[in-house]
Amino acid sequence: MFFYYLDLACRSIKKTPFLSVLMVLAISIGIGITITTLNIYKMASVNPAGERSDKLFAVQLWSQGEDSWDEFNPQITYQDSFNLRRGDIPVRQTPMFRTGGAIQTDNPDLAPILEGVRVTDSDFFSLFSVPFLYGQAWDKSVDQQAKYEVVINADLNQQLFGGENSVGRTLYINRKPYKVVGVVDHWSPKPKYYDVNNGAFNDSEQVFVPFSLTPIEEYQSWGNNQGWKHEDTRTVAAKIVSEQHWLQYWVELKDQHDVELYTAWVRSYIEQQQAPGRFNSPNADVQIMDVADWLIENQVVAEDNKVLVGLSALFLVVCLVNMLGLLLAKFLKRAPEVGVRRAIGASRAQIFSQHMVEVGLIGFCGGIIGLLWAWGALSLLAAKFELEQALTSLDMSMWLVAPTIAISAALVAGIYPAWRVCSTNPSIYLKSQ
Amino acid sequence: MLQIKPILSMLLRSKSSPLLLLLQIILSVAIVANASFIIHERLALMDRDSGVVEQEVFDFTMYSFDPSVDLVQQQHKDLQLIRDLPGVKSATFSSMTPLSGGGWSSSFTIGTSEEDERSAPNSAMYYGDEQMVDTLGVKLIEGRNLRPEEILPTFTDSGVKGIVSKAFADQAFPDESAVGKVIYNGNLGEEAIEIIGVVERLQGAWVNSDNLEYSVIIGVELTNAFMRYLVRAEEGTFTRLKEQIPEVLHKDQKNRVIQNFTTLTEHRTSVYRDHELMASVLSLMVVLLLLITSLGLTGMVMFNIERRTKQIGTRRALGATKRDVVSLFLVENYIICLVGGVVGGLLAIALGQQLMQHYDLPQLEWQYPLATIVGLVIVTTLAVVFPATKAAKISPAIATRSV
Structure with a gap:
């Protein structure tokens, strides 16, 4: 029966080409706009930590004095991060910040390359599940006993060493030699959730060096530095003992029990620090957030995106109302034909489902064409605004989402017209035949 | 000359299709007014002079x-x-x-x-x-x-x-x-x-x-x-x-x-890329929405007119000129358009207030709904005149043959 109805639907569509094209156009544009905005929204709000999202927590400290910032800063100070490292409750933990330097190798033909460098502990790699192509992270002992060791990303490995296994080779950061211990296999989570304050959709750093080298090498911060009081922080040595916030701190906690234990432990640390006069605000506290909350807190999804999704949903509603009107026009025009069918024995339910199949078919066509619109719109936006690939590639799920929305929307719009046409009284139309 | 009373009673008697038109216009006004306001605001931001050569x-x-x-x-x-x-x-x-x-x-x-x-x-x-x-x-x-x-x-x-x-x-x-x-x-x-x-x-x-x-x-x-x-x-x-x-x-x-x-x-x-992106996407949305609304209007009006061919024939036979027929349909649709426009305008302001509360957007100015309504009146005129003129051309003899 379904295929017979499908056949009837095709004939009916061919009979009224103008109205049908109009309907398909209306629904496809509605779907196109909705899918475009939904795609950007979805890609921006994707949680790259996956199933580990509720195990990883960003740590924030209210270390500012009274009458300064009235909320937690997303970053913490060097002295706090240094002290928090002593905690033994988290499974893994790491402080980190972004610096940069000129990278060279022993190859004199290679011009120095300026690269962003992440300064962090060895736990970073397992905490964020960083995949390795060659080698591994530096040993845990390096986190205490500083050594000039480095992990690089595959792209840089390609550039510097032609992509071969470079473990054991030497590279120079600001003319200081570092031994390569590991090569990361193309890792760049989007959004860059481990550091959303310095470009949430930027690529990951290509170079990772041990945090323990910070006081020795005096790495300059290449990220946001925020102070709540006037301090001289022009040298790294001064900055290390200052109240400036410029490091991110992440911990991995295995369950809710540990979350509470850890929070309590940090609170006791805050109390200790109050003795020498730090944390003197009445609001002094710790706040830890898992990845999902962290992305929301830092507004990784721009408000503009939400407004756009809302408006495009309304847009889709307009398209549906439009379609409803057109369907009503089309079906009622066919009332005499339906009258004959009813007279020779078709039940109301059969007439109804026949029309719903037709509506579903229109919805399906609209959905497919709408996907093409969305794909075109996204490519256009990507080209014109140099948006990150991460935001404008059509998500695979949309191939399912688009026809589903289109068909169900069309069916909703079709209920009233189909009901109207199946409830017509056949005798009226038979009379004038 | 503009027989509003009979038109109104006609509108009130036919239930669904004018209502659908009305709903569509209300939603369009609400969206277009807000979207164009946001567009205008972003363009104004981008237009500021930095003072630098x-x-x-x-x-x-x-x-x-x-x-x-x-x-x-x-x-x-x-x-x-x-x-x-x-x-x-x-x-x-x-x-x-x-x-x-x-x-x-x-x-x-x-x-x-x-x-x-x-x-x-x-x-x-x-x-x-x-x-x-x-x-x-x-x-x-x-x-x-x-x-x-x-x-x-x-x-x-x-x-x-x-x-x-x-x-x-x-x-x-x-x-x-x-x-x-x-x-x-x-x-x-x-x-x-x-x-x-x-x-x-x-x-x-x-x-x-x-x-x-x-x-x-x-x-x-x-x-x-x-x-x-x-x-x-x-x-x-x-x-x-x-x-x-x-x-x-x-x-x-x-x-x-x-x-x-x-x-x-x-x-x-x-x-200014984000602002330009927002303004572009919204402009696209406004243009498409107007396109869809006018296409929908045209479709509905055509259907309405076709359905009422006999009525038109009767009117013509009773002495209505072609202009009378066209103006009848125009007035009918203007009424829908204006009612829809006013309700849509109010909805637009309400929507604007919601946006202002939840997101960092300024208060919608009243000029935007107004301009949208004016735009819709123009679109309606275009959508009506063509099919109505065509219908008015039908000879009363043909239109009333089977009565």
Whole structure:
């Protein structure tokens, strides 16, 4: 029966080409706009930590004095991060910040390359599940006993060493030699959730060096530095003992029990620090957030995106109302034909489902064409605004989402017209035949 | 002449199709009004003047990684080398670039004693030398420019001179001239900056900040390993200079990375990209929505007219002219359009209020719903006139044959 109805639907569509094209156009544009905005929204709000999202927590400290910032800063100070490292409750933990330097190798033909460098502990790699192509992270002992060791990303490995296994080779950061211990296999989570304050959709750093080298090498911060009081922080040595916030701190906690234990432990640390006069605000506290909350807190999804999704949903509603009107026009025009069918024995339910199949078919066509619109719109936006690939590639799920929305929307719009046409009284139309 | 009463009763009797038209118009007005308001607001943001001769200015960064180099001496030498290149009008080191989205800012302290101590608005800090004003091309409207001998090697508690933007001067020192006044980069008495000039306009780096217009140029030398330079050159020389500058500087001292040559025009495009994106997507939405609405209107009107061919024939037979028939349909649809427009306008304002509450959007202005309604009236006219004229042409004899 379904295929017979499908056949009837095709004939009916061919009979009224103008109205049908109009309907398909209306629904496809509605779907196109909705899918475009939904795609950007979805890609921006994707949680790259996956199933580990509720195990990883960003740590924030209210270390500012009274009458300064009235909320937690997303970053913490060097002295706090240094002290928090002593905690033994988290499974893994790491402080980190972004610096940069000129990278060279022993190859004199290679011009120095300026690269962003992440300064962090060895736990970073397992905490964020960083995949390795060659080698591994530096040993845990390096986190205490500083050594000039480095992990690089595959792209840089390609550039510097032609992509071969470079473990054991030497590279120079600001003319200081570092031994390569590991090569990361193309890792760049989007959004860059481990550091959303310095470009949430930027690529990951290509170079990772041990945090323990910070006081020795005096790495300059290449990220946001925020102070709540006037301090001289022009040298790294001064900055290390200052109240400036410029490091991110992440911990991995295995369950809710540990979350509470850890929070309590940090609170006791805050109390200790109050003795020498730090944390003197009445609001002094710790706040830890898992990845999902962290992305929301830092507004990784721009408000503009939400407004756009809302408006495009309304847009889709307009398209549906439009379609409803057109369907009503089309079906009622066919009332005499339906009258004959009813007279020779078709039940109301059969007439109804026949029309719903037709509506579903229109919805399906609209959905497919709408996907093409969305794909075109996204490519256009990507080209014109140099948006990150991460935001404008059509998500695979949309191939399912688009026809589903289109068909169900069309069916909703079709209920009233189909009901109207199946409830017509056949005798009226038979009379004038 | 315009028989509104019979038209109204006709509309009230036919249930669904005018109602659907009405619903569509209401929603369209609500969306289009809000969307066009947001578009207008974004375009206005993008239209603001930075005060800088953007088409002539570019910046680049330099990272010196050789610790044995005397950065101070090297910088003097570098600036001279850049300034000597053909096409270069002026050049300076700088702590930041206007419209770049990144830079330095500070809230300065003003006042003479603890009693009248207050904070000046948070403003952009342009560390630069005596060529900064010329390089940016900002217009000095009061006081004078910095002199070469006034550029100090480091920040000291006194002796530093600075130039502020007019917006900053008006905010920090209302009702009096800012020239000769002192602001402190720290607590009262610490790191004083004496204001020696005021420029008409100079924006900072953060275009979404309320403090975009507040800027201070500070005559203090910056010599870090990582440096930014601003260059003003004749138009059309950028492609040549971005090759030539690294070449000349590397010849003098090769242990540094020189890159990120970016024109201010490029900075402007990228810093306003999100706004442009929003405005473009919304414009697209408005155009498509109007298209859909007018297509839908046309379809519905055509159907209505077709269904009422007999009625039209009867009217014509009873003496209605073709014009009467067309105006009948026009009036009928204007009524729907206006009712829809008014309700839609109210909905638009309600929606605007929701947006304002939940998101950082300003209050919708009433002109936008109004303009949308006017637009809809035009669209309705176009959608009605064509099928109605066609229907009115049908001979009454044919139209009423089977009655």
